Amino acid sequence: MLFSILIYGSAHNSQSAHTAYRFADSALKAGHKIHRIFFYGESVHTASELSAPPRDEQNIHQLWKELAQAHELDLVVCIAAALKRGVMDKAEAKRHEKGSFNSQAPYELSGLGQLSEAAIISDRLITFGA
Amino acid sequence: MLFSILIYGSAHNSQSAHTAYRFADSALKAGHKIHRIFFYGESVHTASELSAPPRDEQNIHQLWKELAQAHELDLVVCIAAALKRGVMDKAEAKRHEKGSFNSQAPYELSGLGQLSEAAIISDRLITFGA
Amino acid sequence: MTTLHTINKSPSNLALWHSCMAALLPGDTLLIIENGVYAATHTTIAEQLSTLEGINISFLSADVQARGLVVTESNNTSIVDDQQFVNLACQHSKTVSWF
């Protein structure tokens, strides 16, 4: 089965990013494929590498990064939702004349079209809400 | 009258940061003083200078910054809430071995004690919720 | 020692609205802001607000306008601007925010 996952909940004020992570991990362990993880709304903060939770708490940015690297997952962050919330990669930082950036691969900024494409391609699109 | 303001709502997914801004602006125009603005919970993202909203939309980071500079306001961001959400100044970025930072004066990272102190000192503490 | 209460969630959050209305005492003001202003046209909440005795009900003007609603002013119900919001916070000895 080919899954895509839409995450809408805040990275650090909602359990949904972690529930989505457990779902993705379980789906991969069962032999399913994941076409794309799409971060939208408040969930775009997941892509910020500046997140520094206490050592005994979950690091959701790191969890997704490691899962993506292990399974070559496509982590797409909605670019419009990300820019207004202060999540940007090197190219966007330059374009917006910012002195620094806080996001990089495997997180990738792209348009909402990637969500529509995921809906078309995948057997199942599952949302983890705010 | 000496006010302090506690902002709890998300900077970019809640109207409350903007309502709080209008309240602060009106209080200052009426001749009141503001002891402190305390950013807690999801509102800490307000302190990120990487925020790049479309030009025809409000820039809440900039609005507070300009109000603070015009009136020497004390903008305090809860450090624990900020660090886990990826909002940090130069000193914290160094301490957490991050390659960049996204917050600086007039926003200032400090502890929750600053909220208790504001509650003690101020005539009124008003919350703008999530 | 009266209180200025603010509420910013739409009345579809009934549990919040019920808790808030139960916490009002004579002399208090309930200032309705942001999505809370949908209370003005909500069938059951609008009626309950009109029966609260000794409580001032205010709607924040900018939010009523933004959402295109009509608020009928009466003895205990008014529309206030941002400056009057500040005055209300001064006139009551504390504020409580329902969200």
Added chain:
Amino acid sequence: MTTLHTINKSPSNLALWHSCMAALLPGDTLLIIENGVYAATHTTIAEQLSTLEGINISFLSADVQARGLVVTESNNTSIVDDQQFVNLACQHSKTVSWF
């Protein structure tokens, strides 16, 4: 063409729970996750869930444990783990998330 519905808000969000329960059709599964699992001990919602006919009700195990609740399994009610969550998503042709 059946649906897997998930719901992640506590039953104190009655408007959400009512919309969700009204959207269930025979053959659908309602998987209750995160703060939704408080439905297990909520007086009115727990009873309404038990009267839904032709609907499978599942609670996500990790969330039930986290919150220290007890779920009574029955004909139409079960506790599932993360792996079974994935299976449910496969068995139904689409998912709808109530939040």
Added chain:
Amino acid sequence: MQQKKILLILSRAPYGDAHAKEALDVALTAAAFGLPVSLVLTQDAPALLLKSQQPQQIQQKNLASICSALPMYDIENIYIETLAAQIQQITLDQLVLPAEFVNEAGIALMIRNHDVVLRF
């Protein structure tokens, strides 16, 4: 590839949070992708279509204006949940575009008849 029909169920009021705006962005993008999109406005969402909205003072974009552009993107299946509109005393003549009422049973059937359902 078979064309998938998308149903968007909106439930939030405008301006208080970003849900309504972000849901409309999804609708417009999906339509631009050539996907057939239906919209259902439930709970607090019918107020999104009120033509009287004037959000200048709170410095937000007028969402009614965005909604009025939906037909230009071939999004013409726009439904309002009957009870939600009644609770907020919203009538069809107050809206920026033509919409139809649908009840809860109708929404259940729409969910079953669409391929992808997104809620906001």
Added chain:
Amino acid sequence: MQQKKILLILSRAPYGDAHAKEALDVALTAAAFGLPVSLVLTQDAPALLLKSQQPQQIQQKNLASICSALPMYDIENIYIETLAAQIQQITLDQLVLPAEFVNEAGIALMIRNHDVVLRF
């Protein structure tokens, strides 16, 4: 300076979002500042005190453990809203610490009698 009495009204369930944890952090800090703190748990918040909580699998801190430390910080005025507890079928013997019931009228009086009231 006169000492101000602080009332914290919690309304959210644990784990779904950060409200409960962040409210407890405020309570502990205010108490460390020497302020008299009272806690009232309303709506979904009484579940915060259930001793049966085991959040290891969802990788969050056990909030019941944090709550059980409240008396060590001299936070001993802990109240549970009666109806909220009844709706969730929560009884006092299930809790990590002693708490008292309070009804809605009692909460209204507590708000009036405290100097600073924060809700979460």
